[in-house]
Amino acid sequence: MTANDIRHSFLKFFESKGHTIVPSAPVIPYDDPTLLFTNAGMNQFKDVFLGIGKRDYTRVADSQKCIRVSGKHNDLEEVGKDTYHHTFFEMLGNWSFGDYYKKEAIIWAWELLTDVWKLPKERLWATVYTSDDEAEECWKKYTDINPKHVLRFGEKDNFWEMGETGPCGPCSEIHIDLSEKGNIDASVINSGSPSAIEIWNLVFIQYNRDENGELEALPAKHVDTGMGFERVVAILQGKKSNYDTDLFQSIIRDTERITGKSYTGGADSQISHPTSQIDIAFRVIADHIRALTFAIADGAIPSNEGRGYVLRRILRRASRFGRHLGMHEPFIYKLVPTLVATMGEAYPEIKAKQTLVEQVIKGEEEGFNQTLDRGLEIFESVVTRIGHSKVFPGEDAFKLYDTYGFPLDLTQLMAEERGLKVDLGRFAELMEEQRKRSRTVALTGSGAPNISMALSGVSATGAVGTVTETQEISLFVGYDKLATDAIVQEIVDDRFVVLSETPFYVESGGQVDDTGLLQAEGFQAEVVDLLKHDGRILHQVETQYGRVQDYYGKTVRAAVDRPRREDIQRNHTATHIVHEALRRVLGTHLHQQGSLVAPDRLRFDFNHFCKVSPDEVRAIEDIVNEKIQENIKVYWEELPIEKAKKIPGVKMFFGEKYGEIVRVVFIDEKFSVEFCGGTHVRDTRDIGLFKIVSEGSIASGIRRIEAVTGKGIDDYIEKQLLRRAGELDEELARLVEEKERIQKELGTAETERPQAKPIRLSFGEISLKQPSIERIRELETTLREQETVVRDLAEETKSLKKDLSKRKVQQEVSNIDSLVSSATPLNGFKVVSARVEASTMEELKSIADTLRAKIGSGVGVLGAVVEEKAALVCVVTDDLIKRRKLQAGKIVREVARGVGGNGGGRPHLATAGGKEVEKLDDALKNAHAIVKAFLT
Numbered sequence: 004m005t006a007n008d009i010r011h012s013f014l015k016f017f018e019s020k021g022h023t024i025v026p027s028a029p030v031i032p033y034d035d036p037t038l039l040f041t042n043a044g045m046n047q048f049k050d051v052f053l054g055i056g057k058r059d060y061t062r063v064a065d066s067q068k069c070i071r072v073s074g075k076h077n078d079l080e081e082v083g084k085d086t087y088h089h090t091f092f093e094m095l096g097n098w099s100f101g102d103y104y105k106k107e108a109i110i111w112a113w114e115l116l117t118d119v120w121k122l123p124k125e126r127l128w129a130t131v132y133t134s135d136d137e138a139e140e141c142w143k144k145y146t147d148i149n150p151k152h153v154l155r156f157g158e159k160d161n162f163w164e165m166g167e168t169g170p171c172g173p174c175s176e177i178h179i180d181l182s183e184k185g186n187i188d189a190s191v192i193n194s195g196s197p198s199a200i201e202i203w204n205l206v207f208i209q210y211n212r213d214e215n216g217e218l219e220a221l222p223a224k225h226v227d228t229g230m231g232f233e234r235v236v237a238i239l240q241g242k243k244s245n246y247d248t249d250l251f252q253s254i255i256r257d258t259e260r261i262t263g264k265s266y267t268g269g270a271d272s273q274i275s276h277p278t279s280q281i282d283i284a285f286r287v288i289a290d291h292i293r294a295l296t297f298a299i300a301d302g303a304i305p306s307n308e309g310r311g312y313v314l315r316r317i318l319r320r321a322s323r324f325g326r327h328l329g330m331h332e333p334f335i336y337k338l339v340p341t342l343v344a345t346m347g348e349a350y351p352e353i354k355a356k357q358t359l360v361e362q363v364i365k366g367e368e369e370g371f372n373q374t375l376d377r378g379l380e381i382f383e384s385v386v387t388r389i390g391h392s393k394v395f396p397g398e399d400a401f402k403l404y405d406t407y408g409f410p411l412d413l414t415q416l417m418a419e420e421r422g423l424k425v426d427l428g429r430f431a432e433l434m435e436e437q438r439k440r441s442r443t444v445a446l447t448g449s450g451a452p453n454i455s456m457a458l459s460g461v462s463a464t465g466a467v468g469t470v471t472e473t474q475e476i477s478l479f480v481g482y483d484k485l486a487t488d489a490i491v492q493e494i495v496d497d498r499f500v501v502l503s504e505t506p507f508y509v510e511s512g513g514q515v516d517d518t519g520l521l522q523a524e525g526f527q528a529e530v531v532d533l534l535k536h537d538g539r540i541l542h543q544v545e546t547q548y549g550r551v552q553d554y555y556g557k558t559v560r561a562a563v564d565r566p567r568r569e570d571i572q573r574n575h576t577a578t579h580i581v582h583e584a585l586r587r588v589l590g591t592h593l594h595q596q597g598s599l600v601a602p603d604r605l606r607f608d609f610n611h612f613c614k615v616s617p618d619e620v621r622a623i624e625d626i627v628n629e630k631i632q633e634n635i636k637v638y639w640e641e642l643p644i645e646k647a648k649k650i651p652g653v654k655m656f657f658g659e660k661y662g663e664i665v666r667v668v669f670i671d672e673k674f675s676v677e678f679c680g681g682t683h684v685r686d687t688r689d690i691g692l693f694k695i696v697s698e699g700s701i702a703s704g705i706r707r708i709e710a711v712t713g714k715g716i717d718d719y720i721e722k723q724l725l726r727r728a729g730e731l732d733e734e735l736a737r738l739v740e741e742k743e744r745i746q747k748e749l750g751t752a753e754t755e756r757p758q759a760k761p762i763r764l765s766f767g768e769i770s771l772k773q774p775s776i777e778r779i780r781e782l783e784t785t786l787r788e789q790e791t792v793v794r795d796l797a798e799e800t801k802s803l804k805k806d807l808s809k810r811k812v813q814q815e816v817s818n819i820d821s822l823v824s825s826a827t828p829l830n831g832f833k834v835v836s837a838r839v840e841a842s843t844m845e846e847l848k849s850i851a852d853t854l855r856a857k858i859g860s861g862v863g864v865l866g867a868v869v870e871e872k873a874a875l876v877c878v879v880t881d882d883l884i885k886r887r888k889l890q891a892g893k894i895v896r897e898v899a900r901g902v903g904g905n906g907g908g909r910p911h912l913a914t915a916g917g918k919e920v921e922k923l924d925d926a927l928k929n930a931h932a933i934v935k936a937f938l939t
Contacts, residue, residue, distance in 0.1 A: 006236045006250045009120075010066050010095070010349060013230075016115050017064035017097045020107075027068045027350070029301035030091075031310065033655065039310040040070035040298070044096035045227045051100050052170040052208060052225060055645060061102035066232065067094045068297050068350065072313050079317070080412060083287035083324070086244035087200075090317060091294035093232035101223030105175075106141050108205050108226045112177060113146040116203075120239055126180040128152040128192050128199065132161040132173030138207065142175070151189075160193050163206045163227075170208045170221065177203040179238060202238065203230040244268060246286050250345065254289040257341045262328040280420075284324040291321040292338045293346075295364055300356040302592050304610035305367050306704045311610070315704075316410040318367050322375060323413055331376070333368035336361045359590055363612040367704070371408060378407035382417055393422065397429025404430075405437070477540040481506040481517070482639075482682060486562040491554045499541040500528075500551060506563050509533040509540055513598035513606075514575055514681040519563040525549045526559070568682065570602035573690045573713045576637055576683045577627065579668060580693075581607050581710065582654065583675045584626035588619050595654075596705050600681065603715045604696075608707045615698045615706065621780075623708075627693040628776055630674065634688040639668045639679075650676050692716050694779055696723070716774055724782050731789045738796045745803045749810065808846050815839045815846075816853045823857050827931050830938060832883060833861035836930035838923065841867040844874055844914060851876040851912065862889065864898055864930040866923050873902040873923045875915040884910045889937055897933045901926030 004012070014024050028047035032038045038046065044067040050056030072079045072090045081088035099108070109129075116122045129148060131138040133155045142153045155161075164171040180187045182198040191199045208225040210218040233245045240248050246255065247268065255266050266285040294317055298310070305315040321335055339361045347354035385399045395418040403409035415425050480487055484506045493501035500521065507517040507530060516533045521542065526549030534541045542561075544551060578598055586593050589611055599606035615623075644665050647653060653667065654677040661678065668679040670687065684690060690712050696719055697709045711719045818839075826833035835854060841847040847867050854863040855878035863878045877895035884890065891913035892906075899906045899915035902922050906915020917926075 004239055006232075006248060007349060009236055009239055010093070010232065012119060013095050013115070014064055014066065016119055017062075017111070020062070020097075020111055022062040022064040022097055023060040025063055025065045027065055027093075030068045030070050030297050031301045031303050033302070039313060040072070041067065042069050042071045043067070044069070044094040044229050045098070048098060048100075048227075049165070050645070052165065052227070058100065061100045062098070063100075064095075064097040066349070067096060068301075069094050070294055070298060072294070072317065079320075080416070082290050083283040086246055086286070087234065087237075089233060089245070089290050089293075091290065091297055095230040095232050095235070097226070097228050099226035101225060104224050104226060105138050105205075105207055106145060108207070108228060109138070109141045109175065110145050112203055112205060112228070113148065116177070120235075122179065122238070123185070124148065126185050128154065128178040128180065128189075130154050130156050130161055130176045130178065130192060132175075133157050135161075135173040135175070135207075138173065138175045154189055154192055156193060163204075163208075164212065168212050168214055170225075171210050171212050171218070172206060172208040172224075174204055174206040176201050176205070181238075181243075200234060201231075202235055204228065246289060251286075251289045253341050253345050254292060254338055255285050257338055258285055258288055258328070261334050261337055262325075262330055264328045280327045284327040287324045288321050288328075288335065288338070291317050292335060292342055292364075295321075295335075296339055296342050296353055296360050297350070299360045299363050299592065300353045302594065304363060304592060304612065304704050306596070306610060307702055311704065312410075315367065315408075316412065318364065319371050319375075319408065319410060320413055320416070322368055322371050323379075323417075326375070326379070331372065333365050333372060335368055336364040339364065356590075356592070359592055359612075363592075363704075366612045374407045378403055378409050381407065382414070386421055386423070393424060395423045395425045397426035397431075397433060400425050400430045401433040477501060477538070478504040479506075479508070479540065480504050481508050481563065485565050485568060486560065488558050489561050490558055491551075491556060493539070494551055494555055495541065497551060499534075499543055501539050501541055502559070502561055505540050505542070505561055507533055507540065507542060507561065508563075508568075508682055509535050512600075512679060512681050513578070514571060514600040515602075517563045517568055517571075519561070521551075521559045521561055523549070523554055523557065523559045526551070526554060530561075567602045569684075569689075570713050570715070571600055572682050572684045574602070574605035574715070575600040575681045576670065576687065577631075577690050577693055577710065577712050578605050578607055579670055579675045579677055579679070579683075580627045580630050580687070581605075581623070581708070582609075582677070584623045584630075585609055585708075587626060588622045589615065603718060604709055604711050606707060606709050608701060608705055610704055611706045612704060614700070615708070620695050620698060620708075624693060624695055624776060630670070631687045631690045631693060633671075634686050635671045635674070637668065637670050637683050637685055637687060639666055639683070641666050647678065652676055654678065692774060692776060694719060694776065716779075720774060720779065720782070724779075724786060727786055728789070731786070731793055734793050735789070735796065738793065738800055742796065742800045742803060745800065745807050748807055749803065808843065811840060811842065812846050812849045815841065815850045819850070819853050819857055822854065823859075826858070826861065829931065829935060831860070832880075832887075833858055834863075834931050834934050835861065836864040836866075836927045838866050838927055841869060841874070844869055844876075847874055847876050848912065848914065851878045854878060855880060855911070862891075862894065862930075862934050864895065864927060866927050868920055868923065869916075871920065873904065873917045873920045873926070875899055875902070875904075875906065875917075875926075877908075877913050877915075879911055881911065887938060889934070894930075894933060894937065897936075898926055898930050901929055 018024050028041055030041045032041050032046055035046065035049065041047070044065065045052065047067070048058075051058060068091070070091050079090055082090055097111075116127065117124050124147065127148060129142050129152060131142070131153065139153055139155070142148055143150050161174050161176065162171070163174045178192055178199050178201050180199055187199055206227040208227055209221055211221055212218055233248070233250060236248045236250060237243070237245045242248050245251065259265055264281055267282055295314060298314055303310050303314055305311050305318055307315070318335070325334060339357060343354050343357050353360065381399070381403060385395065389396065395414070400411060400414045403414050404411055411425070411430060418425050487504055487506050489502035489504045491500055492503055507519060508514065510516045510533065517530070519530050521528045521530060521544060528544035528546045528551060530542045531545050532543035534543070578600060582595055593609050593611055595607065596610055597608035641664050644661055644663055647665050647667050648655070650667065650672075655661070665678050666680050668677050668683055669675070693710060693712050694716055695708050695710045699707060701707045822835050822837050823833065826835045835858060839847070839850055841850060847865060847869065851863060851865050854865065858880060860880050860882050862883065864875065866873060866875050868874070875895050875898055877891040877898065879889050879891045879894070890910040892908045892910065895906045895908070895913045895915040899917050902917030903919040904915055904917025907913055
């Protein structure tokens with residue numbers, strides 16, 4: 004049977020037993036921030052086991068895509084070294100939610116293995132929990148397994164728990180004897196021997212473990228089974244290695260074709276064996292392309308954080324193993340079509356996302372290949388440096404990580420191949436130092452340190468109490484009110500005020516703090532910053548008149564700066580529309596990676612693998628502006644989180660901590676629905692107009708757009724477009740004047756004078772009150788065209804400058820012969836010193852080079868006025884450097900003293916300069932005496 008046949012037969016079997024067949028959940032568990040990747044078949048049913056969710060069925064089966072590369076289940080280091088560990092694998096599973104139990108689970112498992120798949124009964128063993136009499140009886144009563152093959156084990160092997168607390172229960176594992184003769188004894192089971200491996204685990208969830216560690220019986224009992232697909236395929240196909248099955252062979256064969264190397268299997272090969280590295284490389288690449296493809300297809304993108312960093316580690320590990328196959332150019336991405344051909348029928352999502360996956364992997368390969376070879380050189384140099392030491396220094400491991408992007412496990416792998424151990428302690432110390440520096444930088448850039456320092460050990464003024472956990476938490480009313488009367492509850496350090504309620508929004512989710520005023524009769528203070536501390540909202544104030552201390556326990560008017568808040572809200576609602584527009588134009592793999600919502604602009608970071616093209620930027624802008632003009636009602640609801648998660652297309656953010664009740668913002672429930680605690684406009688038309696002003700990369704795989712709306716549009720037009728237009732006008736006029744001057748010196752006629760017409764006037768017609776996206780784009784296009792004119796004219800002027808420089812040099816060079824013939828003799832060689840015409844130091848050096856070539860044996864000192872300063876060049880012929888020990892650097896330095904300057908250079912040519920231009924001729928006359936002095 005093929006792997007596809009085996010998967011299909013498993014699902015058909017359980018379908019015949021009344022199970023609903025469901026598709027695999029994505030390997031990216033967006034609704035479970037506790038997991039980086041889906042790592043077990045039960046993940047998508049976790050809410051059922053916890054008693055907080057339900058399904059329309061009580062029996063279900065599937066083949067679940069899983070990735071295990073982090074935390075407790077981390078097989079990454081073993082992948083490639085043996086023939087059965089994987090980062091990506093499939094888990095075949097069947098479940099019962101309060102329906103059938105141990106009897107049926109055991110009977111059907113035995114039936115599938117022995118009747119359908121025809122595994123030899125005498126090679127199968129079953130284990131049960133040490134006190135599970137029921138499971139043991141089921142095996143012996145309802146199957147014809149050899150009773151001696153039913154064994155009991157303790158908690159380590161046969162008791163399953165979801166976590167330290169929660170649903171749990173005994174399990175029964177099925178093992179198979181893979182020894183040559185099929186005659187192992189009971190001692191081999193659960194010993195870790197490859198002669199007997201587990202193929203199926205039947206978990207019976209019947210208890211709940213409370214916080215005290217006590218077991219309580221559940222009102223409903225469940226079954227949760229999991230079978231390693233790759234293992235069972237190898238067994239049914241009669242292979243000793245998972246990599247010899249049809250799940251991997253097509254990938255390995257294509258890798259052979261691409262690299263020109265051969266895979267020999269080598270299930271028993273050791274890392275130290277020279278040929279084993281090639282086999283290991285084949286297995287690593289075959290495994291890793293599966294994990295990468297399925298993760299990227301399900302929405303993950305390599306990056307420097309979280310699951311993105313895990314993917315980057317996997318890809319870089321594969322790239323490094325590619326070096327063992329002689330590959331120095333991107334090639335891993337070429338294996339994606341092979342995998343799609345093998346598994347695309349069972350998992351159509353990888354076929355649908357094939358192009359995206361290829362682009363992402365290729366981009367990552369290209370980025371890492373630029374530093375991989377250099378990193379490998381550094382690694383080898385360290386190995387040479389440490390000599391006989393068996394410890395690879397932590398400092399060097401950190402440098403490889405920090406400078407060259409080498410994940411620690413990659414450095415450990417390379418060190419292991421050389422019989423070395425990495426100093427992990429020192430590496431950890433350096434990592435922590437870096438984290439501390441990052442935290443310090445982050446704090447320094449915000450207003451938080453001032454507040455934190457003020458709160459640290461500072462008692463309140465007068466009778467005012469310090470901030471404590473026992474006092475009432477501030478009430479935020481700013482969703483509905485921009486001004487309110489509130490009681491001053493606390494005053495800290497005369498600068499921080501806590502109110503009974505406040506309309507001021509505290510920076511969160513990218514939205515910046517509000518500002519505004521606190522007012523009362525005889526008192527006014529500006530709110531300049533805000534902070535949440537122990538559940539309170541602290542207003543940092545700058546008093547304009549009156550004393551804040553006098554209002555403790557009294558009522559003040561708290562009023563947000565309304566125009567500023569409205570600008571912020573325009574930009575915040577725009578980010579939600581942008582998010583959806585980006586996904587529609589660039590792909591559903593895209594997710595928000597960060598944002599800034601300020602009054603003058605918005606910033607949106609997202610994962611994407613390449614530059615966003617101008618056409619794509621235009622399409623994104625068009626979608627956003629269309630939604631703005633549709634005047635869609637924007638509304639929000641507070642919902643239980645489990646209900647909110649079930650809203651179709653809702654966006655929530657991985658790693659974010661949500662409470663039981665969440666706020667959900669709707670912009671047409673069919674367009675954009677997001678978890679969000681920020682403030683928004685009521686109708687999209689309030690945004691006015693949206694314009695992207697920049698797009699670029701901020702990290703590998705992470706891009707950023709900056710955009711403006713509302714008043715930000717006015718500032719963009721006035722401060723960026725109009726200002727740039729004026730700069731271009733001035734630059735164009737300057738270049739035209741400079742070009743004409745140079746042409747006049749060259750004596751050439753201008754056939755077509757560039758139009759230096761100011762373009763500022765073309766911008767004057769635009770209405771800052773009602774700009775249109777089309778008009779702004781026209782202006783941007785005009786600017787780009789004018790920038791091209793300026794750039795071309797600058798290049799032309801630069802070329803003319805070179806022509807003029809060459810002519811000046813040629814004119815001066817024609818006088819060199821007369822200078823040489825009139826040179827003053829000195830001890831058998833010539834000394835030339837003269838003033839020449841040169842407009843740059845390069846021209847002067849070129850003339851001096853010619854003098855050196857023609858003087859035969861001698862010293863030359865030439866001077867000129869360059870940019871209103873005295874410039875000097877000295878040349879010395881080779882014979883005088885050797886025989887007389889004369890050096891141009893020393894000579895020109897002494898000559899330069901005569902013009903109030905200094906200089907130096909190489910023995911055969913040196914330069915100098917000085918400010919006293921009027922003394923240049925005298926300094927040149929003194930050159931002969933200076934050379935003579937160096938001969939004594």
